[in-house]
Amino acid sequence: MGTALTYESRRLPRADEPLYASRRQNLLRREPYTAAIPARIADIALDLSPDTLAEADDASAALVRFDSETTHFPAPFSAVLLRSESASSSQIEQLTSGTRAIAEAVIGERADGNAPLIVSNVRAMEAAIALADDISDASIIAMQKALLGDSAPDAVGRYRAEQVWVGGRLPHDASFVPPHHDRVPEAMADLVAFARRTDLPVLVQAAVAHAQFETIHPFPDGNGRTGRALLHAMLRHGGILRHLAVPVSAGLLSDIDGYFDALTAYRRGEADAIVQVFSSASLQAVDNARRLAAAMAALQAGWDSRLTGIRADAAARSIATATLEYPVINLATAMRATGASKPAVTNGLAQLVERGVLAPGNSKRRKRVWVNQEVLDALDAFVARAGRRNYAD
Structure with missing residues (x-):
């Protein structure tokens, strides 16, 4: 029988009967029901x-190969x-x-x-x-x-x-x-x-x-x-x-x-x-994950191109990379992710807005955040592919 269930008869406790229920439900509750008994599998010999x-x-x-590609x-x-x-x-x-x-x-x-x-x-x-x-x-x-x-x-x-x-x-x-x-x-x-x-x-x-x-x-x-x-x-x-x-x-x-x-x-x-x-x-x-990785790598390369020539751009580049993980980012998260000071992060966020990498916005809590719409779009595309039986795009 392998993993096949067996079954047994059980009864619900009478003390659990609700105060407000139909007569049918209360009568049914007093009848036995059938519960599963799982097979023991600790020593099972799987016949696949x-x-x-x-x-x-x-x-x-495929999983091992993909996991080994993490450095890329x-x-x-x-x-x-x-x-x-x-x-x-x-x-x-x-x-x-x-x-x-x-x-x-x-x-x-x-x-x-x-x-x-x-x-x-x-x-x-x-x-x-x-x-x-x-x-x-x-x-x-x-x-x-x-x-x-x-x-x-x-x-x-x-x-x-x-x-x-x-x-x-x-x-x-x-x-x-x-x-x-x-x-x-x-x-x-x-x-x-x-x-x-x-x-x-x-x-x-x-x-x-x-x-x-x-x-x-x-x-x-x-x-x-x-x-x-x-x-x-x-x-x-x-x-x-x-x-x-x-x-x-x-x-x-x-x-x-x-x-x-x-x-x-x-x-x-x-x-x-x-x-x-x-x-x-x-x-x-x-x-699907490999496609997402390629999309994010392409985004990062595009940001590097947009940020070329910016004076004191180290914080901006670090923040841009952080938005791969935090596509909606606030000041505290940007400081924690980059290890940069508040003035450096504030300046970096302004540079990213100026170069079109981020857009300013407000969160659900009406606090100031910055949004990387390109990353959100890449994540939305990942979700859309996951929900289709066969995808080719």
Whole structure:
């Protein structure tokens, strides 16, 4: 049966009955519902097709090659990719925001909407990468805490202690009911043991671990984004990625239905599909990220040309490079990113406006910022390519 689920009958606690509900809902709540029991995978022998293994091998090689090219990319490109992965992962959960809004949230100039939540996902990704050498219950909980610690502090710091379900108002009519919470600790211990194995191809192992994590659904919230952060931790842990966080979630965006269908197939015992989905997403992510790197390198070369001949232009050049990471920038961020004094940064910003690299503006908080529209346009193009099944431009 491999990864196939089994099921058990459970009942909701009577004490949880709401005061205001229809008679039908209250009667239904008193009936048993069916919850999943995840397969044990710690010692599973994965039976994957040769084609699936070959594609995973090709994708792994592409990831390794791209990661090794990091010295050829613009200086802050690793941070740009990390943010792109975080935004794409959030978009899968229907948390969307414009590139300018996200850029404002990064520098503390926007506190409303989805943008701050997406920035929290960056922190979860950073935590995942920092903890990649220690795939454990504690590190996985730390990833989810980095994600939701600010927005939902009551939902972090532990695995869930209640039944959750996907779709429907009750588990009785849900599209998927993860395991009862009393099974979560044991299921996660089994998953951690699987993640620590050294006898499997890394991308295959990471894809299966992700699918198992989403099946267990160990947290009350943030499972999708935490599960994709775990994928990156495993790619780093396995040595596939050493310098960059390749935006694999951006690759998933071209076929979100296929991603969720693959999770469903995994729960039927068919592991090939989830490995194929992540292999394809990795290849597409590398292609898209390489295009973004080329676009940003071209922008930087164009700014250098525009800034040629400016007296005392060192701060201006440093600020221009910083806007690859901070396309909306304020004075404090520019000073921190460049290490230059306030007068030097103020003069550099004025030079960049004069030469058409930046435009002055106001943030959502009505504070003064400077905007690099060319970088925002390049990021928008990256997002547009990620959302198309086949792109050629």
